[in-house]
Amino acid sequence: MSMMRELSFFLGLQVRQLERGTYTNHVKYTKELEKKFGMERFSPASSPMSSSIKLDKDEDGQRAVITACRGIIGSLLYLTTNRPDILFVVFDSNFNLISYFDVDYADCKVDKKSTSGTCKFFGDHLYSWYSKKQTSIETSTGEAKYLAAGSYYAQLLWIQQ
Structure with missing residues (x-):
């Protein structure tokens, strides 16, 4: 395909072609999610939630915006599960x-x-x-x-x- 440039994006994945192999990642998509949902200011965690915290009903808190919560959850699920066929190749x-x-x-x-x-x-x-x-x-x-x-x-x- 000499008329086309080197492949850099394919089906939402960033593609990087090097001499030792071709690599894919979701860095651009992840950065866009962080910006879209205002997550740039958060610190990384080793687990999704502390096991010592017990959740309780917050009577005085604000109601969650359901569409925003569903958007975040759906985006993160897409990020983590959209390419299970790669699993076999990588392992x-x-x-x-x-x-x-x-x-x-x-x-x-x-x-x-x-x-x-x-x-x-x-x-x-x-x-x-x-x-x-x-x-x-x-x-x-x-x-x-x-x-x-x-x-x-x-x-x-x-x-x-």
Whole structure:
């Protein structure tokens, strides 16, 4: 393709071609997100949220703008999951699926709903995690774990397929 310039963007990914290989990244997209949502002033964190913080209802706080929250969440999900096909190319031979889940029974102070969470690894690389408040109120720790385990195993079976 001598009539075209060197490839620099492809399907939203920045492309850099060097002698030792071709590399892709999301640096430009990430910087645009930081500017769009006013995140330039925030400091990086090693985890999404401190495990010692217990959330409670803020009676005096401002209501969140739902469309802005959905925009941030959707953009971050796109950033982290839009190219799963690259996963196979990047990883080495250690392609073992390792997964964990846990439930905090009735931990929400407002509605006493349980929170479940999972994290999944391919080898040593975290590729998926979530934390979600369960939709129903359980009557025991066992029931909360049973409901979370059903969803958890369904996801694992889908991944294995």
